[in-house]
Amino acid sequence: MSDDPRSTDRPPASIRAEALEELLTERGLVKTEVLDGFINRYVNDVGPLNGAKVVAKAWVDPEYRARLLEDGTGAIKELGFAGPQGEHIVVVENTEKLHNVVVCTLCSCYPWPVLGLPPAWYKDPAYRSRVVREPRALLQEMGLTLDQNVEISVWDSSAENRYFVLPIRPAGTEDLSEEELAALVTRDAMVGVAAVKVAA
Amino acid sequence: MDGIHDMGGTQGWGTVTIDPAEPVFEEDWHARTFALGLASMGASGTNLDAFRHALERLHPLEYLGDGYYGRWLAAAETLLVDSGVLAPGAVESRARRLLGEDVVEPADVEVRKPSYERGGAGSLRVIEGKPAFTVGQQVKAHGVRKSGHTRLPAYIRGHVGVVEAIRPAAVLPDSTAHFTGEDAQHVYTVRFDSTELWGSDAEPSTLFIDLFESYMEETS
Numbered sequence: 001m002s003d004d005p006r007s008t009d010r011p012p013a014s015i016r017a018e019a020l021e022e023l024l025t026e027r028g029l030v031k032t033e034v035l036d037g038f039i040n041r042y043v044n045d046v047g048p049l050n051g052a053k054v055v056a057k058a059w060v061d062p063e064y065r066a067r068l069l070e071d072g073t074g075a076i077k078e079l080g081f082a083g084p085q086g087e088h089i090v091v092v093e094n095t096e097k098l099h100n101v102v103v104c105t106l107c108s109c110y111p112w113p114v115l116g117l118p119p120a121w122y123k124d125p126a127y128r129s130r131v132v133r134e135p136r137a138l139l140q141e142m143g144l145t146l147d148q149n150v151e152i153s154v155w156d157s158s159a160e161n162r163y164f165v166l167p168i169r170p171a172g173t174e175d176l177s178e179e180e181l182a183a184l185v186t187r188d189a190m191v192g193v194a195a196v197k198v199a200a
Numbered sequence: 201m202d203g204i205h206d207m208g209g210t211q212g213w214g215t216v217t218i219d220p221a222e223p224v225f226e227e228d229w230h231a232r233t234f235a236l237g238l239a240s241m242g243a244s245g246t247n248l249d250a251f252r253h254a255l256e257r258l259h260p261l262e263y264l265g266d267g268y269y270g271r272w273l274a275a276a277e278t279l280l281v282d283s284g285v286l287a288p289g290a291v292e293s294r295a296r297r298l299l300g301e302d303v304v305e306p307a308d309v310e311v312r313k314p315s316y317e318r319g320g321a322g323s324l325r326v327i328e329g330k331p332a333f334t335v336g337q338q339v340k341a342h343g344v345r346k347s348g349h350t351r352l353p354a355y356i357r358g359h360v361g362v363v364e365a366i367r368p369a370a371v372l373p374d375s376t377a378h379f380t381g382e383d384a385q386h387v388y389t390v391r392f393d394s395t396e397l398w399g400s401d402a403e404p405s406t407l408f409i410d411l412f413e414s415y416m417e418e419t420s
Contacts, residue, residue, distance in 0.1 A: 088367060
């Protein structure tokens with residue numbers, strides 16, 4: 001607050017974080033083990049593997065897929081995934097003619113229960129600024145080339161709804177089990193900046 | 201408010217690179233700050249909307265300088281100082297002491313956490329009253345450049361779109377961030393054609409965004 005961000009001699013962020021934790025702990029306002037619990041949850045328990053299970057199930061179970069598209073929050077909860085930043089999850093489905101991609105231009109809103117915490121690129125000003133304005137060009141730079149006849153829908157998460165992309169099931173995966181399919185599904189595909197590929 | 205955070209459509213940011221091996225937290229202080237950021241809302245008696253507004257109020261250099269968790273750290277400190285839980289300068293002086301400097305820490309100030317009533321946990325609410333707009337209706341986003349917190353980004357203001365879906369009603373961040381009430385209202389997903397937002401030579405695409413009812417008006 002008092003320290004000027006333009007000052008060159010302010011203590012580094014790592015030290016300021018340590019200072020803040022000390023001040024709050026001394027006042028009994030936070031407990032170290034509670035903070036450890038928050039961190040542990042998102043390092044070890046809640047991550048894109050959850051979303052991959054949702055996607056794989058939708059690929060092999062048409063009734064589940066229908067429920068997922070109708071009521072994302074409810075269908076995701078069937079697999080045990082719920083929590084902060086997941087009050088209302090809307091699932092948008094990619095097809096051969098339509099590609100969906102998700103952003104939060106104002107901050108970093110992201111469906112934590114199925115994807116965990118957002119990666120650096122999702123929070124990058126370049127992503128937040130450009131994907132709403134030139135999605136095809138940006139996706140190409142990020143390694144996803146879409147055919148010219150594929151339409152693009154961009155979802156800006158500006159309220160408390162959270163968007164989750166159901167990617168296209170790749171060809172040649174007809175014989176794979178649900179578990180094997182889940183292993184193919186990447187975080188980036190569930191945000192809409194990559195396609196799911198069969199392992200080489 | 202207009203500010204550094206409102207990035208949709210702004211230019212000059214370069215390209216995006218994906219690091220497939222990125223850990224959840226790149227540095228230990230990122231992890232601590234993530235947890236402290238979550239804890240700061242309870243400790244300051246505020247809420248997530250106030251946290252977002254604290255991010256928006258940062259000096260642009262502070263917003264960008266130490267990256268994502270740098271701004272979380274600064275926002276957490278802002279909320280705690282605003283609430284009187286920490287004195288202005290408390291974090292910096294403690295940090296300097298940790299660095300071995302002999303500085304005096306400021307005395308505690310009076311705690312003044314905001315007082316306001318919440319209608320329940322989370323942000324979704326069941327409200328009386330029918331939605332003012334219907335699916336398929338053409339609507340216009342307000343063009344006002346208001347001060348204070350809002351979730352109506354600059355690139356949408358004043359533009360005409362079509363209601364795609366009606367979502368669960370929710371508390372209005374413009375009010376909850378300032379502790380003036382919940383003002384729960386209907387929320388709509390509205391679609392905008394890229395040419396409406398960026399001009400006739402825009403790259404073809406469709407933009408979907410969630411708008412609170414009070415952000416919208418009928419088109420004549």
